Amino acid sequence: MQTITYREALNQALAEEMERDPDVFLMGEEVAEYDGAYKVSKGLLDRFGEKRIVDSPISELGFAGLGVGAAMVGLRPVIEFMTFNFSILALDQVLNSAAKMLYMSGGQIPMPIVFRGPTGAALQLSAQHSQACEVWYVHAPGIKVVTPGTPADAKGLLKAAIRDPDPVVVMEGELLYNVKGEVPDVEDGDFVIPLGKADLKREGGDVSIITHGKMIHTALQAAAKLEKEGIQADVLDLRSLRPLDVDAILETVRKTNRAVYLEEGWPYAGVGAQIVSIIQEEAFDHLDAPVIRVTQADVPMPYAKNLEQLAKPGVDRVISACNRVLYRN
Amino acid sequence: MQTITYREALNQALAEEMERDPDVFLMGEEVAEYDGAYKVSKGLLDRFGEKRIVDSPISELGFAGLGVGAAMVGLRPVIEFMTFNFSILALDQVLNSAAKMLYMSGGQIPMPIVFRGPTGAALQLSAQHSQACEVWYVHAPGIKVVTPGTPADAKGLLKAAIRDPDPVVVMEGELLYNVKGEVPDVEDGDFVIPLGKADLKREGGDVSIITHGKMIHTALQAAAKLEKEGIQADVLDLRSLRPLDVDAILETVRKTNRAVYLEEGWPYAGVGAQIVSIIQEEAFDHLDAPVIRVTQADVPMPYAKNLEQLAKPGVDRVISACNRVLYRN
Amino acid sequence: MAGTKTKKKAADKEAGIDRFSPDQLRHFLREMLLYRRFEEKAEEAYAIGKIGGFCHLHIGQEAVALGFIGPLRKDDYVISAYREHTQALAKGVEPNIVMAELFGREGGSSGGKGGSMHIFNADQGFMGGHGIVGAQVALASGMAWAIKYRGGDQVCVCFMGDAAVNQGAFHEALNMSAIWKLPVIYVVENNHYGMGTAFSRVSAVPVVDRAKGYGIPAHSVNGQDILETWAFAEDLVEEVRGGAGPQYVDAQTYRFKGHSMSDPVSGTYRSKEEVQEKTERDDPIRLLRDRMYDAEMLDEEELKEMDAEARKLVDEAAEFADASPLPDPSELYTHVYAEENPHGRLYFDGRERPGQEA
Amino acid sequence: MAGTKTKKKAADKEAGIDRFSPDQLRHFLREMLLYRRFEEKAEEAYAIGKIGGFCHLHIGQEAVALGFIGPLRKDDYVISAYREHTQALAKGVEPNIVMAELFGREGGSSGGKGGSMHIFNADQGFMGGHGIVGAQVALASGMAWAIKYRGGDQVCVCFMGDAAVNQGAFHEALNMSAIWKLPVIYVVENNHYGMGTAFSRVSAVPVVDRAKGYGIPAHSVNGQDILETWAFAEDLVEEVRGGAGPQYVDAQTYRFKGHSMSDPVSGTYRSKEEVQEKTERDDPIRLLRDRMYDAEMLDEEELKEMDAEARKLVDEAAEFADASPLPDPSELYTHVYAEENPHGRLYFDGRERPGQEA
């Protein structure tokens, strides 16, 4: 085991897959000479050259489309969005070209492409730079979406995404890049985490906190506090939103009969709404309480420190949601 | 009362509001000389001139942004998307400029703009031209979304939308434009339907079919068939997705204890997921069965007639969903 | 200045009929007759409900398709918008499977899933068939990127309508092709209208000038004259194959029919007279025919035979299409994903599907 | 060809110091000193955590802001990207409320909700402060559209960075402004880099040529020379006010600091030497000072006083900002909507809010 940052884990994943497959290339803003806005691609330009590590103009729609076109003829592009906030400009190429190409062509044109970058809020970046963008992508069939929350998951899932024959959106987190964690050594060979497998990050039994992405850390903190009050919480990290590990969701809910969904984004038609819908349909008789969702405040992200803190879903809100589904105080 | 088409109702709404307020103008592709791709703006060029009825280039991002800019200084643009499929290209200006302008400016810059056009599938238009786009918009705070399903609702809601001080997305339906219905006569004065009020389109009592937009017609057909089997269904038309008439939803569910959500779009994080989440949280003890959703097949829309038929949510699926929540056969 | 030269290359070849062998000329005529009859058959089929949805005919613009695609190799790429039936034929896609796709049948190029706007045939290097105006321009840059990435010598030809130059994707894609010197030819099929909007109403400058801001050579060609178009394109393709980098072509043409089946041929946006004059004066097939008559390389007999041949091919295509079954219902869920990962759920509609839990 | 003329108008005024009155020149100096000291104060405040998030300093580019905004009327509009503090000051926004916005305080121009990237002051016609590269270009066309719609004689000035010309929004917006002859001046603050990317790496042609495809007059100006820039802009604004239609300006300048607070001033993308040379040779404040010295319109004493004045103003701004309270928590839910319609639910986070059911 090596202890490395989430950033380093992504960097290793990119490097290993580029070594393995000459058809893999990385394109995006500042990925080459600048080592990436968040330094995820540090050193890759020197190692793989400017043919495979490519600085793009600030043309999200254009370079996303270019990536899709390259994938149409068999390359395996990794397209980096500096942040997913800017990917909204490219959404047409992802939803209408990438996600539908295989279908419209009757199976003739596979679309092995990865779109990656940080999603969600960092610190005081204000309304236009603090959006959790999962929903724009996961809503559409033809796309797969993964949201690693730890270094190990980041490495294993990005490698799987690059090898996947379908378009995979890999959503990272600016606040995750410095997070350290254990990751299998490179020597120990190929470390890949299959898409579609959730991970029970904490074993409890009284209540299920289900979440994804960087929120797993908030969930774990909440679970630790709850433990002090004598409550044992399962913390289920979906890791992959599509494919979705429904079995794991149902298993924890059938065990605890109480669930809270925690996500960084907005509530209306959020990921949590989908999970709640699945739970109430497929574990109806197992629920002792409604599933409660904890999300960002339903407002654009404000700049002011205090307002931003209020807007974000925090540990306390998770705890009181757990208390609600446990009918405590 | 006058009996007119949905198309004529929209046309009347536009004409009346443009008469009332010189700051209102209509811009979009083919809206002027061509009378609109679907003839919604028929005759308006002659009546209001090319200053107020404006043919745009095929530049969705650009003219949506132009509309937002015009609204920033007090005009009341009505921006027509030929169909909402193409609005994905403009999403950045709607989500990042229009929806956040008032907030980012601390209340200085209101955003009285309407984005309108048909959403959802018509007949055999294939994958890129058959998308229900509600979720891209309703997910984001700062935006209001209405989905009229009848001529009267179309007129009343579009007029309300144009007068609203906030960005309102008005989603119509290509297959609705020819639908006829009763609408109050122009002489009877100003006919406006407030945003945020659902409409019980049919009074039943055994089961609640909740839906929006053009699906209300499918729901009503299903209800009629169910009646033959002795089952009385409420058909609740949300009409407005944001603001959302939660009281009306809870009322019908508390009455029937069984609900089905019907929508045209995809399931994952769909509008229905949000409604289910609200129901299970706020009417948990009233549910005798899980809420079942009926949606488009979770695939890009295929072209072939038979496959398209299969992909769309039809009357039979609504009926069997009702039977499921009623635990019949 | 390279960025804005509009060399009328082909112009030198004005009367350049001698550039082509009699066989070549007959081939041109056969091809364009096939395209024309194919579209007329599609029109017929649409009228009786065998084809649904949007159907955009290429009638009048045949010489642009043949001229720019004919000189290509099989391993070159062609990509287009939704007015692409004849371009598919020109790239070697079987009329049978194109027609079957229009009919939405199992035997279609996309198994009936794509329809008129989404004809694909990877084997022939015909890469669609795209419905979002301008989107294919960026996709073309991507295919050209791949060619260069692999060190290949193929060329990518990207067709778009005149209205597509107003899309942001056009701007971003041309700029990237310019800075990376990609082997792509952007052909604007300038039929002067986007639906009901004259280009002059949505651009302050002519089509050919719209690439001036990128440092990409721009050219104009008479897209109704197959000899001029072919000669010009043949040379240009070789230049690009040789590393000349991206090219932009304003191919002037005219749409003889309405925008799509539901739209009027003429109306407020263009007069009957204009359409009549254009169709009479600028029909690419008639133009070639007359030049071959003048050069005494063709007589009416031969033309009749060729036309009969073309009609026979499209009749067969229609029969093939008609005989082809509708796609099997199980096809609804195929090709959404190339791989259903062993774990997790991909479909959330709660419906029964072959081989997955609801 | 109107589309591509690059009249170097201002050039005639090279030594045009005599165009300006001593008072005007002193005003220029005072203003630019204020901008410079303001940004330096912001840098300080950021270092000690009083300002958070992204903070993009305008140091080195002051003459562009002053030159293009100074000649405007109060009812003209200015819109910009996220590097806009000094532009707000130039348009008459109080330093106090700009600084308070950077601090995220109630007294800020947006009540602390916008922050560094989203300075707005509608009363002064300063329309933001936008964070999505290129988005403001389309918004500017909209404001110019509104001016023309109402028959007004205002002008809209839109600032953007050089990298913004590669956005589709730029393309679509310039085309619309051209076809509708809108009263807007697009000023590219060409500091030659977008973050760490030299413009020459993402464009095959110079900034000034990037508007060639629209039929919009393009100009270049030395954005480090306030006299040239002001003189040029003053004339151009009047031309546009008089109906000359949209204009495109390549204002050549240089960013003296890193892209944002977290980014290095120099690095792989630009050398220490380059930065040093530029900051020494092309400092707009020093350039003006020296010309005033040469013309004996300024002595060191006076300069000291002016600078002290500027420092005093920014210190006061910082004090004002610091003294201003954080926004009240209830502000979280204000200004999401201007009107909460009497019916229905607008917020779905299930949280308690003043005056709405959870």
Ligand SMILES: Cc1ncc(C[n+]2csc(CCOP(=O)(O)OP(=O)(O)O)c2C)c(N)n1
């Ligand atoms: C982004 C987008 N906006 C609008 C449409 C609707 N639409 C389809 S074709 C068309 C006109 C295109 O004209 P042009 O590019 O000149 O091609 P032509 O039809 O003349 O071949 C429009 C507006 C679309 N398909 N995509």
Ligand SMILES: Cc1ncc(C[n+]2csc(CCOP(=O)(O)OP(=O)(O)O)c2C)c(N)n1
């Ligand atoms: C659409 C979009 N993509 C990426 C970014 C991230 N970003 C912020 S500033 C910037 C560089 C812009 O450079 P330029 O336009 O030259 O302006 P400058 O910073 O030099 O003033 C980038 C890539 C963004 N804000 N918006």
Ligand SMILES: [Mg+2]
């Ligand atoms: Mg056209």
Ligand SMILES: [Mg+2]
């Ligand atoms: Mg720059």
